[in-house]
Amino acid sequence: MDVELIEIHEHLKLHPPFSLIDAERLKAVADSVEVSYFRAGDTIVSLGDPVRDLHFIRSGAVEIFRRDGALYNRLGAGEIFGQIALMTARPARFPVRALEDTLVYLIPDEVFRELFDEEEAFADYVEVEDRSRLRRSASQQTGGSPLLVTRVRQLVHLKPAVVTVETTVREAAGKMDEERVSALLVCDEQEGCEQEQAFSVIGILTENDLTRRIVAAGRDHQTPVGEIMSPDPVPVDADAFVFEAVLLMMRHNVHHLPVLDRQRPVGMINLSDVISLETQNSLFVARSILARDSLEGLKTLLPDVQASFVRMVNEDANSHMIGSAMATIGRTFKQRLIELAEAELGPPPVPYCLLALGSMARDEQVLLTDQDNALILDDQYDPRHHGEYFMALANRVCDGLAELGYPYCTGGIMATNPKWRITLSQWRRQFDDWIGKPDAEALLHSSIFFDLDGVAGEISMADQLQRRIAERASKAPRFLGCLAQNALNRTPPLGFFRDFVLETSGRHQNSLNLKRRGTGPLGDVIRVHALAAGSRSQNSFRRLDDTVAAGFLTSGMATDLRDALEFIAIVRIRHQAAAIEAGRQLNNNINPEDLSTLDRRSLKDAFRVLSDAQKFVKFRFRP
Numbered sequence: 001m002d003v004e005l006i007e008i009h010e011h012l013k014l015h016p017p018f019s020l021i022d023a024e025r026l027k028a029v030a031d032s033v034e035v036s037y038f039r040a041g042d043t044i045v046s047l048g049d050p051v052r053d054l055h056f057i058r059s060g061a062v063e064i065f066r067r068d069g070a071l072y073n074r075l076g077a078g079e080i081f082g083q084i085a086l087m088t089a090r091p092a093r094f095p096v097r098a099l100e101d102t103l104v105y106l107i108p109d110e111v112f113r114e115l116f117d118e119e120e121a122f123a124d125y126v127e128v129e130d131r132s133r134l135r136r137s138a139s140q141q142t143g144g145s146p147l148l149v150t151r152v153r154q155l156v157h158l159k160p161a162v163v164t165v166e167t168t169v170r171e172a173a174g175k176m177d178e179e180r181v182s183a184l185l186v187c188d189e190q191e192g193c194e195q196e197q198a199f200s201v202i203g204i205l206t207e208n209d210l211t212r213r214i215v216a217a218g219r220d221h222q223t224p225v226g227e228i229m230s231p232d233p234v235p236v237d238a239d240a241f242v243f244e245a246v247l248l249m250m251r252h253n254v255h256h257l258p259v260l261d262r263q264r265p266v267g268m269i270n271l272s273d274v275i276s277l278e279t280q281n282s283l284f285v286a287r288s289i290l291a292r293d294s295l296e297g298l299k300t301l302l303p304d305v306q307a308s309f310v311r312m313v314n315e316d317a318n319s320h321m322i323g324s325a326m327a328t329i330g331r332t333f334k335q336r337l338i339e340l341a342e343a344e345l346g347p348p349p350v351p352y353c354l355l356a357l358g359s360m361a362r363d364e365q366v367l368l369t370d371q372d373n374a375l376i377l378d379d380q381y382d383p384r385h386h387g388e389y390f391m392a393l394a395n396r397v398c399d400g401l402a403e404l405g406y407p408y409c410t411g412g413i414m415a416t417n418p419k420w421r422i423t424l425s426q427w428r429r430q431f432d433d434w435i436g437k438p439d440a441e442a443l444l445h446s447s448i449f450f451d452l453d454g455v456a457g458e459i460s461m462a463d464q465l466q467r468r469i470a471e472r473a474s475k476a477p478r479f480l481g482c483l484a485q486n487a488l489n490r491t492p493p494l495g496f497f498r499d500f501v502l503e504t505s506g507r508h509q510n511s512l513n514l515k516r517r518g519t520g521p522l523g524d525v526i527r528v529h530a531l532a533a534g535s536r537s538q539n540s541f542r543r544l545d546d547t548v549a550a551g552f553l554t555s556g557m558a559t560d561l562r563d564a565l566e567f568i569a570i571v572r573i574r575h576q577a578a579a580i581e582a583g584r585q586l587n588n589n590i591n592p593e594d595l596s597t598l599d600r601r602s603l604k605d606a607f608r609v610l611s612d613a614q615k616f617v618k619f620r621f622r623p
Helices: 003-012 023-032 083-088 109-118 120-126 130-139 169-179 190-194 207-215 242-252 271-277 282-290 295-299 302-314 319-345 383-403 424-436 440-444 459-473 477-486 515-532 540-549 555-582 597-620
Strands: 034-038 043-045 053-059 061-065 071-076 096-098 102-108 162-164 183-187 201-206 256-261 264-270 352-357 373-377 421-423 452-457
Touching: 003 023, 023 102, 023 109, 053 109, 083 109, 083 597, 102 109, 109 120, 109 597, 162 169, 169 183, 169 207, 183 264, 201 207, 201 256, 242 256, 242 271, 242 319, 264 271, 282 302, 282 319, 295 319, 295 383, 302 319, 302 555, 319 352, 319 383, 319 452, 319 555, 352 383, 352 459, 373 383, 373 424, 373 452, 373 459, 383 421, 421 424, 424 459, 424 477, 440 477, 452 459, 459 515, 477 515, 477 597, 515 540, 515 555, 515 597, 540 555, 555 597
Parallel strands: 162 183, 373 421
Antiparallel strands: 034 102, 043 096, 053 102, 061 071, 061 096, 183 201, 256 264, 352 373, 352 452
């Protein structure tokens, strides 16, 4: 061994993780080292660079930055960087620059992989074990787009401009000019407006309202605001991501949202605020759907839907962001199909509500999904006079969805099935029956109905069912026990020695289904806890927040479940995005050997969380 190799060997053995391996292997590592020198200010790693070496700092110091330029960390002599990119087999996500003149040992990728796979102590050092490792893997998905990482409160720069229902439109217009705003919040009375804790928004008045309802209509400028305002505005939480605000605007076709902080109005944002943050984003595809005037026109947007999905994956959006975006696109397709159907069939004879069920209701949709849906009909519905209309409406919606890539539900859970096209009173009785007279077998096929959301029509009908379910389910231990029993039917694919259990036959041989054995049973477990806690949330991540707030789960247990769901979901999402880019048929089955070493370990960690969660559910809820 020459002098330089001896020096490298002797220095490496003083510092972990190299001090944790035996002398013979360390000699091989030293033999593989390439030495590089960087002057102060030199870029060592750029964003998106392929990372082919583990970097060990022999002397000097480096700075590591987030992709937005913010300082993330500083490292000095004896420390390493680049291990995350090597473990995930992905390009560099954190640029690195020499803070001062720096000497770096470069250990090749293949040598690092051998150490990681064969030296347990080395692997334990370069990654954080078990749940912490999973948490780090899940948190890698943060989103590169400002729309995906910015909180709504960061767009709020002014206190809300407020008027009462008795304010005249002349006074309101003057206030808009004085405050230099394009919309005002409306509260019931002056006293309420002046008491911040009691401040309740009952409407919103925009410049467009003044133009259409006063100027164009030739109405008196002394008209009270309450007569022309838009009532019941859609609010957004201050801590929501901006992408969630965009989804609300799209879903409700509005341009202004009151911003609430702990249910107290703190400001307002509008579409121009969002556009100023990012002028182009994949989520805006939903607006194109509303502009199409035929099914054939909607079908032309399918490549855009796939492109938006892939773009979000490539921007490192997390599963919640992607699931919400895809669910909003799916909802918008349904809304447009309803509008087109009504244009052809005429206005509905009685009010109704189209329900989304399952992943769309939970805002956890991906591209490969069934079209689970149902109809709530007003209690005035008479099948003799109205049945033909709603049968035709259901057929147009479900057939249209099939044309748009949402396959028919093989279990028949669609509005075309008369069993799921019933009145509000009948739906109430159905849920009362499921909850009050629970049967595990019956609930096995109906648990999807406990994830429901109104999509089109009289949305308040869906809200009534959600309230009824939340109130009654939490007080029905036998129902929760049966639901919990069903949540144990699909077990994680881990064997006795914690190895993956793969499909042994069929076209998906040597693979595991991430929906059937991962996200599905995780959603089942979370649903049981949420219903027990009286939560009205549909999204699994929000349900976890509610269960912690109600004291049904500890924050640690909820965090583990959240990380497990996020990681399994994002692996499934990446798999589908890769299939789109390669022109392959979409499925939910992956071969673990196609994953990086870190992702395989993190996937096992996530399945262990699911296994532990199922054991806890079995203990807590008994039929």
